[in-house]
Amino acid sequence: RYLGYRKSIVLGGLMMGAGYFMMGIHSLTMLYVAMTLVIVGNGFFKPNISTLLGNFYSTDEYKDKKDEGYNIFYMGINVGAFICNFFGAALQILLGWQYAFMAAGIGMFIGVVVFLLGTKHYTGFDQKKGTQEGDMPFYKIVLFILVPSIVFGIIGWFLKGVQSEMNPDSAIFGSDSTDAFIFACIPVIYFYASLYFKAKPDEKRPIGALLSIFAVVILFWAVFKLNGSALTTWADRYTDRQVTGTTEKVFSTLVQSKEITYAKAETELYDEQFRLQKENGVVKKVVDYPVYFRNVAPEKLPEEGTKISVWATNLSQSINPGWVIILTPLIVAFFTFLRSRKKEPSTPTKIAFGLLIS
Template sequence: MVADEKKIFGHPRGLPWLFFIEMWERLAFYTMLNVLLLYAKDFERGGLALPSGQANEIYGFYLAFVYFTPFVGGILADRMLGYRRSVLIGGLVMAGGLIAMSVPGTTFFYSGLVLLVLGNGLFKPNISVMVGNLYAAGDPKRDSGFNIFYMGINIGAFLASFLSSGIRNTYGWLMVFRVAGFGLILGVIILLLGWKVLAHADRQPEKDPNDAGFGAVAGKILMPALVVGVITYVIANKFIPDFAVTPATMGFIIGMIPVIIYFIRLPRTVSDKERPGMFALLPIYVAGGTFFMVLHLNGSAMTQWAADDTARDIAAPAAFQQDALPTYYKNAGEDVPRPAEANLVVVEDPAVVRMFGQKRMDEQTLAQITARYPELELRDFDPKAQATDFSGEEAALFQFATAIYADGKVEVVEEKDAHGVPSYSAKIPEREPALRRVAFMRKTPGGEVFPTYLVTQDSFDEIYSGYEARFGHPPEQLEPGKWLPVINPELFQSLNALFVVAFTPLIVLLFGWISARKNVTTAQKVFYGLCLTTVSLLLMALAGLASDGGAMRVSGWWLVGFYAIITAGELLISPMGLSLVTKLAPKRLVGLAMGGWFLATAFGNKFSGFFGGIQHMMSPVAFFLVLAGLAAAVAVFIRLLLPKLDAAIEGLS
């Protein structure tokens, strides 16, 4: 492969093509990811109503395998497919996964996640390798090229938060996945249009007789990992099913040991000249995994913090606001008005509330509610109607409607959350048609009709008598039919991407100015990034202190500060990590080495889900201090190894 000599603003002409391909792919990826946990655990707006621990486990496993499959995808690209073809196939498979998720039913939901995992394994590592391949060895523009590429990632991620919020508020959860699939298709189209230009970033698959072939990797690494993981899961599920670490998580961690051993031993299989660089990658993997464990809390613990502990009654365009439904008020402040009592319909059975929240109910339950509350009127919609069929007031009303199924078709399953508190999930057979779709309506004394929401007696008391017990006077109530508008919790995730776009040119200019006076190595930037990661978590520990252990919602400025600091750290770790992989690995193994980087990220991501699942078992202060301690320990580890890392990088220059 020969580097492309044609330049655009000093960079290879293939960089803009890869920038926009990645931007659209990341737009699609984060549009779905922003709402994944919320959709899985939601029981108020038609979500899956899974217990918080299970929803976080899905989130963690999805992100873990999204970053594990690049290990295989890198090998396939290196030795069989090449980079362009791998990216093309991966993009098409991911688009198929998002379209599958947009079809109602848990089978399509899980099938879509599997397709996303497989497609990402081919797409993600190899487009990053293509960026590195645009540059000749020793080209000083390489680091800034990765910074520019990283900006494309985060422009997509920034837009995704607003896209997912606006779409789900207006058209519901499933439309979010359809729109994300369309974004991925656009990225694939750009790849095809730039196919010839990107030939300079590709290379023919190459094999070395001293390297293990794909069959050997599968037989000696992947298969043992699968066998060990399954055996661990079976044993844990039988003997310690209620342990703090779930059997599935144990299976994943223990099952990954053969893969970890492979990467630890890999440097011993290369030539003496290549060995220092390969050994230097190992601590970089540790740093990357730790950082992404914290960063990807944005979709688990930090989004839960935004939903449960952040005051979200903030002025914003209507498209990015939603009604504050009953759970919002359990720790809302004294100045937050509560909904009118007439907005709520009290039912004794919490399973019925979950059925209503999931927008699925049987005829018998409907009859029981109308018999108890004869003043309720039913507003009928076409049972096949979708949110896209309505606009204005009709669209707002449709969000309170629930589908009615024949008796015996709705199964209410009782489960327990991480605290042992029972929760309920209403399940229906795949593709079961609804008989009706109705909203429960009441009238004001003036004759105005408005929709109501079903709650348990405990929730009702929490909103009104609980307020009076906390503040010593009855709450201010909104007009009947009105709800407090609050911004979507996932919007806070956009801050990370916003700060990446804003800070990237500043970081590039800052280190350009510093480098003219003092050499700051790539490894040193990684160390500084870990220090900033630690500081961001210490800030959130202070936020936990301000929340009085979650008893009151706190300002969103805490999250703004967290994302600003951790983003500065991200710009010193993530693009530098990608750059180091392409620097330190031999050319024939750079795809595999990039897979190792994403494997480390997979470990971190799995623990993002794990920590999100145990978040409410700890006080907020303790939770964030534990994470800060882990980040600080890895920062010290990298600082101790800096001389050896710098020497290894210098030796390859």
């Protein structure tokens, strides 16, 4: 509304780049600042760049190529998502996590430069629309959605449930941060529900359909975004990552694996569910074998003092984009075949099939 697509995208990219750089600073305060920059920057960046692409394909000349345009766009994202983990693994093994985050920041800044260099290709499609008739003013969005969400989030953070051995912090939904998030969602859900119930009879059906898609998409992304946490944790602690022979030589040469020694030494303390144990914010230490060996079958444990090579955990993040890269050309070819026979489904139908499969 106010900055236009191009300025919003550039601002978002710069904020995310700065956030990635700041994640390399070993400080809890800086971590929260960095995460805030990444979150807000992503809000500026992601929806605007997708809409800008849609605007480009809204003309009669390119309207029939919109699906192909988004396929190329999505393919490009996943090619980057597939490759970056190999660089991240090498940088983490050679130099440390801070350099891997810094590399992400550099990549983001390069992306902003490339975007600016291509300005001539989307001139005229990046104009700001301003407030349209019927749009909710910004101050109402803040007062009716943002402020109530913050208030409810704070309530959720401080509200306590039943304390137990499994729940020492008395969290209602597992952790204070989860409580805060769920409570913060209440005003947002109320707002969208009120849109439906206050709508005119002839508007309820399309609004209901849109809200149903919202609900399904929210559930999909909630599960999908576990990639960065649950999938990585599973790869780290529940997956046999040992590499031997030729595979070990290849991974070692490419700096995609690291060595672990089967010997007792000071290490972080994890409980039976592999949750890191802290006391007053400080990680507890214990003399034990590396946590990787906890799930290794007794008969497969190496000899005392032996070193083994395991592939880097963050390589698991390349599994999903790898499948996208493999399957996208096949899906595009399938719909191209249907189009040649004049049987290609509409874009909403394609989305419906995607939601159904998900």
